[in-house]
Amino acid sequence: MRKALLNSRENGFASRRQFLQSSGVAIGAIAGGRTLSVRAESGQTNPNPPAKRAIVILLQGGCSQLDTWDMKPEAPSEYRGEFDSIATATAGYRVCEHMPRLAAMTQRFNVLRSVHHGTPSHEAAIHWVLTGYDYPGANVTTKNRNDAPSVGSIVAKVRGASRPGLPAYVCVPDKGQLGDRVRYAGAHHLGMAFDPFESGPVPTDAASAYQLPPYLVMSPAIDVARFQNRQGLLQRLDNFTRAADNVGAGNFGAMTGIDQFRHTALEMVSHPVTRDAFDLSQETIETRQRYGNHKLGQRALLARRLAEAGVPFTLVNFSDNQDWDTHVGNFASMKNTLLPRFDQAVSTLLDDLTQRGLIDTTLVAIISEFGRTPKINAQAGRDHWSDVFSLMLTGGGLKTGHILGTSNARAEIPQDRPIHYNDVLATIYRQLGIATDRIFMHAGRPVPILYQGAPIAELI
DSSP states (O other): OHHHHHHTSOOOOOOHHHHHHHHTOOHHHHHOHHHHHHHHHSOOBOSSOSOSEEEEEEOTTOOOSTTTTSOOTTSOHHHHOSOOEEEOSSTTOEEETTOHHHHTTGGGSEEEEEEEOSOOOHHHHHHHHHHSOOOTTOOSSSSOBOSSOOHHHHHHHHHOOSSTTOOSEEEESOSOBTTTTBBOSSOGGGOGGGSOEEOOOOOSSSSSOOOOOGGGSOOTTSOHHHHHHHHHHHHHHHGGGGGGOOOOTTSOOHHHHHHHHHHHHHHHHTOHHHHHHHOGGGSOHHHHHHHOSSHHHHHHHHHHHHHHHTOSEEEEESOSSOTTOOSSOHHHHIIIIIHHHHHHHHHHHHHHHHHTTOGGGEEEEEEOSOEEOSSOOTTSOOOEEOSSEEEEEEOTTOOOOOEEOEEOTTSSSEEESOEEHHHHHHHHHHHTTBOTTOEEEETTEEEESOSSOOOOGGGO
């Protein structure tokens, strides 16, 4: 059955020929590394993009489409599950009863119900949604680091920081997935200068204080003048290695990357704007409670603070260790914890961004590495399913109120308007002003930001 379903679906893994065609790289250009390196470093960004920043929330583990955005009340009970649907602000569209706040605001965002990609493996799928590239054989031991730069690292490389003292890319709470057994949010061949800054643990309730990351706190025994003197000494000690640092076209050499990483880190330590952006204690208890007395709410609030401060890309993990991986007890978990907290945190985030005048320039994406199996298993759970799943996009200059795509009667495959996941990434890049055919060199080969994918026309 599964094989038959897959026969009609696009294969997401590009062949060598497809790569060359999609990236627009001629054979002669490949031979001329100098030409490609010029293109790699040339300015191909939109200097005034619709979105100035993005918040991407990852429901790591795989969120069930049938129990959220793509319910099937007419399907047999072993498919439709235990939840009822409720009306939304969009005529004729219904969502899960445990998302009442989001149901009331569907005109303010877009739901994509026909998203798909090519792998039901956690490791490979997480890599795919965070980079746009498949990673065959990804695992928690030998292939547990990026095989391509993450979206956040691309944004950090191309757009850079928006103001002194702020990182260009932040992960909340850290850059690990699957309980930190894999790390696919990094920069790979772009260099460590474009790795994410990690917020560190965020409170799990609305009353606890947030402990600023120790690397943002300067020792009271060291004043700014002494700190700057130490920077100068460190720079002089490093100078003798600079001549040996061979910077390849489109890449950072080892010392160059370390230099930029160190410069950013030291600037953050000595700059109050960074500490202010991360300091949840500056929020009222009422605001923190409004977001939710749980980790999802506090992480969403920190993301809003970072966006308001000007951080170009924030990746927020709404899971510590596969919380949305509901193989067992799917309905109890979704009803009692996951959906009520998700509904509160995301609806409040959208309200807050709107009230602060930020939503038009802040793209918000709610993603998951895949969906869940249409048929319920023997443990009242749902297993991995990448053939069709749902996600949400809004803000950053996008049109809103669209419910795009449908799946078939049992949510097994796209039925109308299939959307490859790379189209979602292409849309995010487009709103941030980044051309996806831009090339960076890696090991002497040209690598485009995306090898496939086009912006979703209905949303732009």
